[in-house]
Amino acid sequence: MSTLTFDSLNPATGDVVGSHPRHTAADVHEAVERAGEAARWWAALPPAERKRRLLDYKAVLTRHIRELARLIHDETGKPVGDATLEMVLVITHLDWAARHAQKVLGRRRVNPGTIGLNLAATLEYLPLGVVAVIGPWNYPAFTPMGSISYALAAGNAVVFKPSELTPGVGVRLAELFAESVPEQPVFQTVTGLGETGAALAADPRVKKVAFTGSTATAKRVMAACAENLTPLVAECGGKDAFIVDADADVAAAADACLWGALSNAGQTCAGVERVYVADAVYEPFMRELSGLAAKVKAGEDYGPITMPGQLDVIRRHIDDAVKSGRVVTGGSGAVRAPYVDPVIVEDVPEDSPAVREETFGPTITVRRVRDAQEALDLANASAYGLGGTVFSRDARRAAQLARRLRGGMTAINSIISFAGVPALPFGGEGESGFGRIHGADGLREFARAKAVTRQRFPMPGMNITSFRRGPADLERLVRLVTFLHGRRKR
Known part of the structure; x- marks a missing residue:
């Protein structure tokens, strides 16, 4: 691990709040390696077990709400009351994500339609693996946790790079998570300057990047992601x-x-x-x-x-x-x-x-x-x-x-x-970015759709997907489609 450090300062006083490692590219890659193993373990847990642990994490954050609000105040300068409100939002969103993940993402039956009458169809949303979150300094807990909570609830491991102005908040969030999930480093924080975040976004083992920051920086992160076709959700500010x-x-x-x-x-x-x-x-x-x-x-x-x-x-x-x-x-x-x-x-x-x-x-x-x-x-x-x-x-x-x-x-x-409102998606368009966090859309943002069809019985008289298909099979199919869809609506 790098021996270089940097200080976070109270912007109101200039006092040093804390010193943190300037994690190198090698440090970041090691964190992603650990996260890969943790992601496999976390995804294999029954959804009810992940929910239980996330709700326990919520309780831990709640018990430390005053400590975290004070740390947010020290690193951003915002009033403690505003920092407390920020932590309340963190807790309510984490609670919603934990309680709704299985309902939103779990396997469900899908109507296969008349043409697929002989099929059973299901849809579910599976974890991506390792998700990288690059957070801002203005809301150093609420904004990144809007991605972290939903990514964890979707079954992913997270490597979080907080802003260099507010690293202590990010470090503490991960430390408190380890109290609820001590077995594997499912949620890790790496600290440093811009090059630390760049190394995280460029790691090919990262399956998605959630970024919050300026439009100009988002474009650089997007360019790094493009090298590995890593998808990105970007929240880039507004007017x-x-x-x-x-x-x-x-x-x-x-x-x-x-x-x-x-x-x-x-x-x-x-x-x-x-x-x-x-x-x-x-x-x-x-x-x-x-x-x-x-x-x-x-x-x-x-x-x-x-x-x-x-x-x-x-x-x-x-x-x-x-x-x-x-x-x-x-x-x-x-x-x-x-x-x-x-x-x-x-x-x-x-x-x-x-x-x-x-x-x-x-x-x-x-x-x-x-x-x-x-x-x-x-x-x-x-x-x-x-x-x-x-x-x-x-x-x-x-x-x-x-x-x-x-x-x-x-x-x-x-x-x-x-x-x-945790059930509502949050995100923008144009220069404000793309993708969504929060709500059901936020859960699906950190998962991949998996569709499965199973033939329950052969379709009588219509052997369509075979080289043994004859003209009569095709004619019956055309007649069926014409009956279902050929009449104009008045």
């Missing part, structure tokens, strides 16, 4: 829109909007970055939003910017927005490293970097629109397509807007609520 319709509850919308934009210092892939407000409620909404924002303090209500380099992006977006728009809250002086004060700017052009690019900071651009249709058109013009929000009192209208809002998830009259 989520928040639509306020003319009949919206303005107070509730403003409150949700502000939390969605400023919580975790805006470092949320599905957080609010663009706001479109119908003209009829624009003025009262802005009064409510600016009044609430004036009471929110960086360093008290939310933490610092975890990744120092992101401050340059945030500063550039704020400066550009201020030049072309009108400042409501904050402004060019909002960046006080490592903190950024709340920033709200209205009337920013749609081609501005603050509107087109992911900011990942506590900033909001707000635009007045004629109606919800114009808001929808502008919202869907983004290259990103992750989540979004609609506020409207008309349930039918809100549902229509939500369905048409580009992205994998939309919340109505709530904020990011889809992330807290």
Whole structure:
């Protein structure tokens, strides 16, 4: 094992939180080798046994919830309360995955149809083997566990490479798993910088990679996966829109909007970055939003910017927005490293970097629109397509807007609520990536479909799949198909 180490730092204080190995390519390959053996053992366990062990792991995490929340706080700087909420989501998703894996993935009969009347057909989803998870720093437990929990429940072994900014959280998650599954290294964590993750993605024994991070990094991971045709599920961030319709509850919308934009210092892939407000409620909404924002303090209500380099992006977006728009809250002086004060700017052009690019900071651009249709058109013009929000009192209208809002998830009259529903899939389109975690789709994401047919008896009078097939066999088949499918529907 490499003797080189690196430190994780508290971004608010600069204090060292912990030191961790810089695992080399050789270290990673050894971990994958161990995971291969563990995967075979884990997959061979009866589903009920895997469920029992995963539920025990859930109980272990629950007993350590305060410790883990404190560690998340130390490595990210986010308030302990927010870190605790993150761990609650980890626990609820793990519970759902463990309890539903067999129902979603287990063998079931499939109707073979009339042509296959003499067949019995079954479908099941089998484990892939070794799954690599490359996690982010903004939600260092919830986001990677959204892949890890479902991959484990599907019968795979996992090798996890956490962000170099939050390695301690990833290490602890694997250590606590070993308390429930001590026999084999079914869940391992490797630590290091970018080259550690690259070595993991490039290992040909890895059967799938789950990546969360920037679009640019996702493209590099995808290129590494392409060498071995390793499939990839990628969650690459977003530029989520928040639509306020003319009949919206303005107070509730403003409150949700502000939390969605400023919580975790805006470092949320599905957080609010663009706001479109119908003209009829624009003025009262802005009064409510600016009044609430004036009471929110960086360093008290939310933490610092975890990744120092992101401050340059945030500063550039704020400066550009201020030049072309009108400042409501904050402004060019909002960046006080490592903190950024709340920033709200209205009337920013749609081609501005603050509107087109992911900011990942506590900033909001707000635009007045004629109606919800114009808001929808502008919202869907983004290259990103992750989540979004609609506020409207008309349930039918809100549902229509939500369905048409580009992205994998939309919340109505709530904020990011889809992330807290374990049965719902999470993922995006376009620059936001592809594939899904969470829910039944998330379980199937880490499994392979296996279809089996069994002939129960020979089909009388139709020996089709044989060189002994005669013209009469084919004629009977054509007549049958014509009877079943040849009539036009009126």
